Amino acid sequence: MTYIHNTITKLKKTSPAQAEFYQAVEEVLDSLQPILETNEQYQLNSIIERIVEPERQIMFRVPWVDDQGKVQVNKGYRIEFNSALGPYKGGLRFHPSVNASIIKFLGFEQIFKNALTGLPIGGGKGGANFDPKGKSDGEIMRFCQSFINELYRHIGPTTDVPAGDIGVGAREIGYMFGQYKRLTGNYDGVFTGKSLLWGGSLVRKEATGYGCVYFAQYMLEDKGDSLVGKRCLVSGAGNVAIYTIEKLYQLGAIPVSCSDSSGTIYHEAGVNLDTLKDLKEVRKVRLNEYLTAHPDAKFIPIAEYPEDGNAVWRQPADLAFPCATQNELSEADAKVLVANGCIGVSEGANMPSTQDAVEVFLAAKIHYGPGKAANAGGVATSQLEMAQNASMQRWSFEEVDEKLKVIMKNIYLNASETAAEFGEPHNLVLGANIAGFRKVADAMIEQGVV
Numbered sequence: 353m354t355y356i357h358n359t360i361t362k363l364k365k366t367s368p369a370q371a372e373f374y375q376a377v378e379e380v381l382d383s384l385q386p387i388l389e390t391n392e393q394y395q396l397n398s399i400i401e402r403i404v405e406p407e408r409q410i411m412f413r414v415p416w417v418d419d420q421g422k423v424q425v426n427k428g429y430r431i432e433f434n435s436a437l438g439p440y441k442g443g444l445r446f447h448p449s450v451n452a453s454i455i456k457f458l459g460f461e462q463i464f465k466n467a468l469t470g471l472p473i474g475g476g477k478g479g480a481n482f483d484p485k486g487k488s489d490g491e492i493m494r495f496c497q498s499f500i501n502e503l504y505r506h507i508g509p510t511t512d513v514p515a516g517d518i519g520v521g522a523r524e525i526g527y528m529f530g531q532y533k534r535l536t537g538n539y540d541g542v543f544t545g546k547s548l549l550w551g552g553s554l555v556r557k558e559a560t561g562y563g564c565v566y567f568a569q570y571m572l573e574d575k576g577d578s579l580v581g582k583r584c585l586v587s588g589a590g591n592v593a594i595y596t597i598e599k600l601y602q603l604g605a606i607p608v609s610c611s612d613s614s615g616t617i618y619h620e621a622g623v624n625l626d627t628l629k630d631l632k633e634v635r636k637v638r639l640n641e642y643l644t645a646h647p648d649a650k651f652i653p654i655a656e657y658p659e660d661g662n663a664v665w666r667q668p669a670d671l672a673f674p675c676a677t678q679n680e681l682s683e684a685d686a687k688v689l690v691a692n693g694c695i696g697v698s699e700g701a702n703m704p705s706t707q708d709a710v711e712v713f714l715a716a717k718i719h720y721g722p723g724k725a726a727n728a729g730g731v732a733t734s735q736l737e738m739a740q741n742a743s744m745q746r747w748s749f750e751e752v753d754e755k756l757k758v759i760m761k762n763i764y765l766n767a768s769e770t771a772a773e774f775g776e777p778h779n780l781v782l783g784a785n786i787a788g789f790r791k792v793a794d795a796m797i798e799q800g801v802v
C-alpha cells in the first residue's frame with residue numbers, strides 16, 4: 353500500500369540509521385493494511401504518521417566515577433512514545449548495545465503491548481549503553497544515581513513510570529528509587545519492579561516468564577492440546593528465562609535449554625532450576641559453570657554457533673521460548689525448528705525473531721505468540737503494582753497471579769478473535785497488532801490533534 357510505503361520511506365529519512373526501529377514499525381504497519389483500507393478516519397487524522405513519532409525523546413550524558421577514581425561517561429535515553437491510554441510505562445535497559453534505534457523499537461512495541469493488556473498505560477522505554485557486567489555494587493549505585501540526576505525531572509507516578517529490562521533488576525531499581533526520593537522528597541510509585549520490602553508487588557519478578565507460559569498454554573488449549581510432557585527450548589538465563597522455566601515445570605513441561613552471551617546449555621534430562629538460579633541470581637557467573645554440577649549437560653560456546661543462527665534453536669523440541677534479546681532467532685533457525693517438529697513459539701523477549709523467521713512460523717501455521725502479546729504479563733503486573741501503590745494495598749501472591757492469568761487469557765482471546773475477524777485465524781501477529789493499534793488510534797482521535 354503506497355500510504356504505508358510512503359510513511360516508512362519518510363521515516364527512514366527523518367530518523368536515519370535506526371534498523372531495529374524500522375523493523376518493528378514495518379511489522380506493525382504491514383499488519384494494519386486491512387484496517388487502514390476500511391477506516392478513513394485513521395488516514396484523515398494522520399494516526400500512522402503520529403504514532404511512529406515519539407511524543408518526546410530525552411537523551412543525556414551520564415557521568416560517574418569508577419572504583420579506580422576515573423570518570424566514565426555513558427549515554428542515557430528515555431523515549432516517551434505515546435500517552436493516549438495512560439502514563440508512559442516501560443522498562444529501562446542497561447546494556448552496551450543500547451542506542452537510539454533499540455530504545456525506539458522497544459518503546460514502539462510497548463505502545464501496542466500495553467494497549468493489549470487492557471490497562472490504562474501508555475508506551476515508553478529507556479536505558480543506557482552502560483555494561484553492568486563485572487561492575488562492583490558501588491559502581492552500579494553511582495551509575496544509577498547519576499542516571500536519575502537527569503531522569504528524575506521527567507518521571508512521576510502519573511506521568512512516566514519506568515521498570516526493569518535487560519541489566520536492570522530489583523537492585524538497580526532500588527538505587528534509582530533512592531536517588532529519586534532524595535532529589536524530589538517524594539515517596540511514591542514512580543518505579544515498578546520494586547523490592548517487596550518497600551512497595552513492590554508479589555509476582556512482578558515472575559510475571560513476564562509466567563505470563564509467556566500462560567500464553568503458550570492458552571494457544572495450545574484452544575486447539576485441544578496442552579503443555580504436559582512437551583520438551584521446550586528456552587533461550588536466555590535472566591529474569592524472563594528463569595521464570596519461564598519455573599512455570600514450564602509447574603505446568604508439566606520439560607525445559608531442556610537456556611543460554612547467555614557466552615553460549616548455550618542443552619540438558620536432555622531437563623534444566624536444573626536451582627542450579628540456574630544459583631548461577632544467575634546469586635553468584636552472577638557464566639553459564640558454562642552449570643557443567644560442574646551437571647556433567648551430563650552439553651555446553652555449546654558462542655564460537656561454535658552456526659554462522660546463520662543460534663545453537664539454542666538447533667536442538668529437537670516441541671516448543672520454543674525465546675527469552676534473551678532481539679533478533680536472536682533467524683530464518684534458518686526457524687526452518688530448523690519447524691523441520692524438527694516444533695509446534696509452537698511463545699516470545700518472552702521483545703522482537704526475538706527476525707521478520708523472515710516470523711514468516712516461516714506463519715507459513716508453517718504453527719502456534720506463534722509474538723512478544724508484544726506473549727510477554728505482556730510483565731508490564732501488566734507492573735500496572736497491578738501501580739494500582740496497589742496508589743490504593744496503599746498489598747495483594748497476595750495468589751490474587752496477583754490470578755489477575756495475571758486472566759489478563760494473559762484476554763490478550764490471547766483478543767488477538768485470536770481479531771485475527772479471525774480479518775480472515776486469518778491463526779495469525780496472532782495480525783490479531784495482536786490490529787487489536788493494540790485500534791485501541792490506541794481510537795483514543796488518539798478522541799483526544800484531538802495533540
Ligand SMILES: NC(=O)C1=CN([C@@H]2O[C@H](COP(=O)(O)OP(=O)(O)OC[C@H]3O[C@@H](n4cnc5c(N)ncnc54)[C@H](O)[C@@H]3O)[C@@H](O)[C@H]2O)C=CC1
Binds near residue numbers: 560
Ligand atoms: N524483565 C521484564 O519484565 C521484561 C523483559 N522483556 C524482554 O525479555 C528479554 C530478557 O530480559 P530480562 O530477562 O529482563 O533481562 P536479564 O538482564 O534478566 O536477562 C537477559 C538474558 O539474556 C541474555 N542475553 C542478553 N543479550 C544477549 C545476547 N546478545 N546473546 C545471548 N544472550 C543474551 C543475558 O545473558 C541474560 O541471560 C529482553 O528482550 C527484554 O526486553 C520483555 C517483557 C518484560
Ligand SMILES: O=C(O)CCC(=O)C(=O)O
Binds near residue numbers: 516728732
Ligand atoms: O514492567 C514494565 O513497566 C516494563 C516491562 C518491559 O519493559 C517490557 O514489557 O518490555
